Amino acid sequence: MDEQAMLTRDLVLRLCANATELDQGWIDADRKVVAPFTASRDTALIDAIIAGGRALGVDRLLICRTRAEHAYEPVTEVPADVGSLVGVIRGWGNEPTDFLVAVEDLSAAVLVTAGELTVAAGPDDFVREFVGADIARARADFADEARDERDADLVRAAHRYGCLEQGGKHARGARGPGPDLAERVTARAESARTGSPRAVAALRALRGAWGWAMVLVLILAMVFVPGVPGAAPVVLAMLWLLAQLAWLARSRTLSYATLVRMLALGALAAWPIALAELAIAGAVGLPADGLYAYAYVAVPVEEIGKLAPLLLFWLVARRRFKRFAAVDHLLLAAASGAGFHLAEQAVRAVVLADVTDVLAPQIGLLTLLPGWIDVPSAAVRFSGHAVTTGLVGGAIGLAVVGRRQYGAWLWILPPLALGAAALEHLSFNAALVGLDPTPLTAFVFTLYGSGVATRWLLLLLLVLAVIMDYRLARLAAGLTPRLPGRASLAGLTRWAHGRAVRVRVRVPGDIAPVFRRFALAWARIPATLAETAATILHEFAVAAVAASRGPATLCRTWRFLRRRREFAMGAARAEGRPWRRVPSRGVLSETENRLATALGVGPKAAAAMAVAPVAVPVASMAAHPLITGAAPHTGGAYAAMSVRALTDWFGALPADTRPWVWAGAVALTSLLVSGWGLPRAHPSLRHFLRDPRGTVAGFLGALAPGQIPYAVVGLAGLALPKSIDRLLKPGRS
Template sequence: MDQQAMLTRDLVLRICATATEFDPEWIRLDRKVVAPFTAPRDTSLIERVTAAAAAVGVEHVLICRTRPEYAYEPVTQVRAATASLIGVIRSWGDEPTDFLVCLEDFSAAVLITAEELTVAAGPADYVAALVGPDIGRARADFAAAAHDRQDPDLLEAADLYGCPVPDDPAAPSRRSLADRITGRNRADRDGPPRAAAGPRALRGAWGWAMVVVLVVAAPFVPGIPGTVAVAVLTVWLLAQLAWLARSRTLSFAALLRLALLGALTTWPVALVELAVASAVRLDPGDPLAYVYLAVPVEEAAKFTPLLLFWLVARRRMRRFAAVDYLLAAAACGAGFQLVESAASLLVFSDAVAYPLPQGGLFTLLPGWLEHPVAGIRFSGHAVTTGLVGAAVGLAVVGRGLYGAKLWLLPPLALGATALEHLNHNAALAELTPTALTTVVFALYGNGAATRWLLLLLLVCAVLLDHRMLRFAAQSTPPLPGEAPLRGLTARAHGRAVWRRSHLPGDIAPLFRGIALAWARFPVTLTQAASAVLHEFAVQLAAARRGPATLYSTWRLLRRRREHAMGVARAAGRTRRQDPDRGELAAEVDGLAERLGLAAPALAASAVLAVAGAVAAATVPLPAAVGEPGAAYAFVTVTFLTDWFTALPTVQAAWAAAGTLALASLLASGWSVPRDLPSLRRFLRTPSAAVGTVLGAGAPGQLPYAVVGLLGLLLPKSTDRLLARSR
């Protein structure tokens, strides 16, 4: 065994507050997961310590006694093996003592007292190897045992390390209005099936009725088929982003409602542009207004739905993941783009002067607009607004880890999107940009690279989110089964420990920070991949057991991420976390049993859409001049207003009905189905079964049904994905 130059005093002062307590400052560094537990002082405890070291891929550990009388003993470096650790402990004599086993880079440690108290602190994988995969349950059990036994040492440890106190009257119980409404709706949906069957059937019937309305209205309003096609392309774009965002907490139905709000924002934005034009004495139809008026106003106003969301559900946004900001912003921009494209299709159905969104079923992030003459591309409001949202999400969620420098990203992203929007509007107004604008815009591909930049930020946001989610491991119930890539994750972690422990201490802080980040990156990458693949494995195993199990698994995974993100972003501050951990733990246990594993506003939106359209038709706006086409919000609303008021009565009625139908289809019918039809129920009560079919088969729910039925074709060997250890 090699003797380290470090003395016991130096190591203990770095990690411990006393001989039997960890230093809170050391725990807060890197936001370590902490779990106190009781265990007999025998070989099995040492085996768990070596298993924890193996879980993070280290071969050597540091061990020393923590009492003051041993302060000047050298710290011993020893192989992470049971026999080696026992040999060191026996060399100290037969008298029980407090001692510390620590990783070489001081990122994790286990403090073993002379009594039965043991405390583990470090990454989630390290602590889970000592107390079990459900760290939150182990902490709660420790607190319950401490209160049952009234042991002062255990009670002090439970309080020091923040273990949840059973029936704590000081625990936060106040919920925001938005959380109370969400909880009430979820309770109604999860309640007796008969109570929710009526509203679900009505929603499904209304959705299919709106489809019929669109089909019937198409001959009367020629632009409706093209508008529906653009709406489908918009939904497909958001579906791609939602699927790629493997750490999101927002439901897909919420994204489409935000898209509807983004579409309705077009009318207030047009009024703002008119007011600004009047204030600066600029004709809103002037070509210069396309650039100097539309771009700054619209780039800021597109975030209005997200601002409203923050005002009414501020606590819910505290549980947002970084990708949620991207998705919410992209949804707002997608609705804005939908109105601009629909205006061109409806008003100029015979000869469209405004470029239409490009892309198809097999196109990644469709919806861009081409300007062949100018040689530029506008990526679409969904992509550009999503780019700014991604930058904001990285700054908001990651500032605690990477500092305030992340706030440089939103201005840079906003400048890039504004420049792209400016060149797009300049091409529509037949204006020539300045040489500087042209050169800067050409540096990132004249708009062709924006989609790839958005994907890059999305990947960064997912990696950041999964790193944050691991900080909440002491509260979040683990998923059933074994996580994949455990061996790869352990090797990456062990390599990072070696690099950090061998990093010279006299290098400049800048280079030291770069070296530490480089050592950490493979760990973040492998842990995120492991978490994503684990969720996929759980979904595949659930899909094989039928649509009902798959749908409940989807809801559980999203709510579990929401809870974990709320805990991680709270950073130790006392907040009520919704969803509740107890509810999630019960759902996870139920899912484990089903998998055969051991436990470890429809009307309001539609009326709002029609009211917005009617209000826009009655607002007196000056006539737009210049190039025809929906170039910006003022021009879009002006053309739509003139077009709607000039329609004959019958066509106007069908146009209003089509608007109502499209808004209704975006606002409802996209949630994951809950109560599924069954053949037995159909044979007993056919009328009730028809209502169940409508409740689970709204137009937007058909993709869920297809995926659920395809899951039944999966082979039985799919279950082995959750049992692999490597």
């Protein structure tokens, strides 16, 4: 830029509240990460400023003095090297002064006062060059320093930049709302694990033994009850679908065990939904098994009813919902829909004794989001309740989590998603019972892809939700503990930041605000994508190194990553308001220190914060009956008829077979609601000779049926080479 193009007054008024404080409006504009700190006025600070500029990929910096007497001096643009910056500062004379250094697009700056106080603000990569990898720890240390030294300037800075809360009474602790029901139950369970380890170990062993007993009961039910084996592929298909979504949802804060429990709740919800359908059909004067009830009663009731389990989850875990990532809404909704789909299609498989076509394209380990149903005669595909409900949940998640950052227009998405899900469901039911849709309905459904595009639309929403979650989580880097090891793709991230700065500088300031906001957001997209890729790879690296240390370290790492993401999303969504800090930052920091030591990088070598989920791949074969024509009314086309068909089927069974039906139902429910969590204790065969009973109990507690995939992945990790440690070692970029 031309040196005369901007005066010091113009730059300082944009970025500073006064000569020694940054403007809160500028900080809040892009929700910049801020870190005040104390530093000597020497070349080490200049080196940090240059490193901060290079972290953003810029080769030019703006520098000026901030005091009023220098208001009409020109802002100096200098190359991002130590000699140029030192030359400008020496040209001001020997008297200490306050000065500001900023990047060209004003997205990051460092304010250096005449004393020891310095404030860095901007993207987290920029701030880390000044205070180190753990920004949250640096802010806490500054707060402690200000409190201990009782320096008025430091205390004021600590309050202004959120390192200390206002008021001496609460200065040492974070204020926030009280726990909800789910958090109280979780806290009591954690207290029991700490205070009564033997009793908890016994309960774990009992849970494992009960799980394997339920597997045996389920197998016996499949032997003695005709039709039940046909439901097994549907169960496996829904579990595999949830495993795929959980693995792809890199920013999730929910455990896979929670999703499986929601699946069970969604399946149980089919009964009250069926009762509601019967009541509404009777109220409007339609026969419950009539053609119009399939289309105009079943569709709206089921599409809304499948979201009821989410409402129940909110009632018992309202604080937890405040820490949800956008993708968590998608996962919970998909799990609820998967349970409903399981109830309907399992009934169809049992009652009609459908024989699964093992060559059907929607079957197999490599099937993406299994469970869809084709009606070839009508050229209609129903993607399954898991996909359609997940579509609605994903839209809700984007609106709830992103509305403050990206605008209220996101609330347009949930009605559109609900309409798309209802349209697909309506077209499918109409095709099954032989109803002809209106020309408008048929035209819109054809434009929508006749159900074929729904899975891909769900994946698109999932990707957008993950990117949004990463972006928001990075904005909370000032509060969130770091990740062990060095950051990945540092070079790509620097290039993307530098490109964003160069593009944003060229955006005219006199164009319409809506076009300017769009241009600035467009310039930011490559940097956001690069940050997303970097954090995903960083998380993969942490998990891979942890896997090489054994199942115990791997499970602790998975749990830490998920809880850390939960903390980051809570901090990002709170935007400075009081929030329920569960888990606490102190606990997370302590866990990170232990993990860093176990992974061989140590607390001081831990690198940049990244937020991305590591899920557990679950291997299972998935299958679903293929519908090749119009289904009879007992085919479970909607919940009321499914329940009626199941009741008739149960009534026709011999009396000596019915107990096995109840036993199988109890066994399946037990297997779905327990035994899917990450193991907390990992026994060793080395202790078998000394304590055979305890060792067997330990294995039962860590190897419940749903925990087998964790053990398989953990044991496979032991085969990784030792050279994998280099993924987290500093010194590479």
